[in-house]
Amino acid sequence: MMLNALKPQPADKILQLIQMFKDDPRATKIDLGVGVYKDATGLTPVMRAVKAAEKQLWEVETTKTYTGLAGEPAYNAAMAQMILDGCVAADRLASVATPGGTGAIRQALELIKLAAPAATIWLSNPTWPNHPSIIRYLGMAMTEYRYFDASTGTVDFAGMLADLAGVKPGDVVLLHGCCHNPTGANLTLDQWAQVADLLNAKAAIPFIDLAYQGFGDGLEADAAPTRLIASRCPEVLIAASCSKNFGIYRERTGVLIAISPEAGMRATTQGNLAFLNRQNFSFPPDHGARLVTMILNDPRLTAEWKAELEEVRQNMLTLRQNLADALRAATNSDRFDFVASHRGMFSRLGLTPEQVETLRADHGIYMVGDSRINIAGLNAKTVPILARAVAQVIG
CATH class of the missing domain: 3.40.640.10 (Type I PLP-dependent aspartate aminotransferase-like (Major domain))
Structure with a gap:
């Protein structure tokens, strides 16, 4: 027999986190683990230029070879x-x-x-x-x-x-x-x-x-x-x-x-x-x-794509600055000011695994165990919620 010789593989921690979030019944839960961009409504949208290109492709594509x-x-x-x-x-x-x-x-x-x-x-x-x-x-x-x-x-x-x-x-x-x-x-x-x-x-x-x-x-x-x-x-x-x-x-x-x-x-x-x-x-x-x-x-599609990509980038920069400000106010310290200077979707907050687990268990806030958060998982309503929760868990 071959397949009975297989050994269980370690679970992917991020995929495991996604499933835990799905299984959490709390309406107030916040997902900061999965590494995808989300808009203010929590949706990962199809970009306008992509939609336009797909429509064009549907009209002109003649083969799937x-x-x-x-x-x-x-x-x-x-x-x-x-x-x-x-x-x-x-x-x-x-x-x-x-x-x-x-x-x-x-x-x-x-x-x-x-x-x-x-x-x-x-x-x-x-x-x-x-x-x-x-x-x-x-x-x-x-x-x-x-x-x-x-x-x-x-x-x-x-x-x-x-x-x-x-x-x-x-x-x-x-x-x-x-x-x-x-x-x-x-x-x-x-x-x-x-x-x-x-x-x-x-x-x-x-x-x-x-x-x-x-x-x-x-x-x-x-x-x-x-x-x-x-x-x-x-x-x-x-x-x-x-x-x-x-x-x-x-x-x-x-x-x-x-x-x-x-x-x-x-x-x-x-x-x-x-x-x-x-x-x-x-x-x-x-x-x-x-x-x-x-x-x-296509210059027209390029321009539309670049404009939307810039909207995405600016949204994340705004969320970064808002989170840094909210954390400064909640903790009365500059400990988390670095969040505003980081770039991209992710930052590490510098919390312990125990503090990360407390955020999940007590506040329904999901992040990777090393305290990596997806900035794009936040919005104007959840930024102050996260800041208050972080202030509580760090004492």
């Missing part, structure tokens, strides 16, 4: 333009469409395992839990570098540089392109430049996870660190997602871009990316990718 192994070239080109804006010569870029940003990360790790099986993957502490989970599953070596100072709510840049001084030639350093998950604390451009210099000096390869472009300081500003790394480092891997900035979570739309040191290496890299797609899922999903391509290649 397979795309190429790498996805549609127009999609890959549009994503490379949005992310890199020509900062790297096109003849150095290899790319494939993937099932979401997670698919891009998985394919990047598969590529690393194929090309440099002895490489160690360096992860920020903390990082998105799926990063180490996939790396462990693939049997790859990994280690951590310091990133977040919980006492100040800021990046521990000195600790980060000190740890990264230990990278070996050929090691891969995974960096969050913007809107760090789970902390919301980001490097400055000057700090990014120092990281680029260090990686080049160590002959290490940067691997950028870009899941939230447009959610932090704006579409162009959020791409600036990735463009800096891409323009300064000879080899770069970039895994990008359209789930958040286009709001197409369930369409599973991502892209993996591999930058080769020279044009002559591109064809081999592209061939290996296509090979890995074939092994894992053959042809990538196309619906979301086609919508993104239509939006990015």
Whole structure:
């Protein structure tokens, strides 16, 4: 017998939290755990430009046959333009469409395992839990570098540089392109430049996870660190997602871009990316990718999408400032002021697991055990509720 040899897998803590929230009968419960954008009514809406593109696609699409192994070239080109804006010569870029940003990360790790099986993957502490989970599953070596100072709510840049001084030639350093998950604390451009210099000096390869472009300081500003790394480092891997900035979570739309040191290496890299797609899922999903391509290649749709994305970003910035102000008033301290300076959907409040559990049990407020909250899960009514509850649990 085979299946009776299987062992139970540990439950995904965030998915477990989602189920607990669903099972909670309290009408006043607040979900700050799941990482999706929500409007003031609690809905994750379909963006206007996406709706318009879907209507156009319905009218003109004539087939549902397979795309190429790498996805549609127009999609890959549009994503490379949005992310890199020509900062790297096109003849150095290899790319494939993937099932979401997670698919891009998985394919990047598969590529690393194929090309440099002895490489160690360096992860920020903390990082998105799926990063180490996939790396462990693939049997790859990994280690951590310091990133977040919980006492100040800021990046521990000195600790980060000190740890990264230990990278070996050929090691891969995974960096969050913007809107760090789970902390919301980001490097400055000057700090990014120092990281680029260090990686080049160590002959290490940067691997950028870009899941939230447009959610932090704006579409162009959020791409600036990735463009800096891409323009300064000879080899770069970039895994990008359209789930958040286009709001197409369930369409599973991502892209993996591999930058080769020279044009002559591109064809081999592209061939290996296509090979890995074939092994894992053959042809990538196309619906979301086609919508993104239509939006990015139509000036009217692009303008509408950018305007709505900016509305989303500004809403999160407003919620951040309101929460920081409410926490300052409720706690009579500046302990949580850092929330306003963070960017993206997430911040870590710096609460203990016991305090997080008290928030859930006594107040119906759900957040990840490390006190990561989804800022977009709040609204004008729930911000003061959260602030009062936090003030109570910290005493």
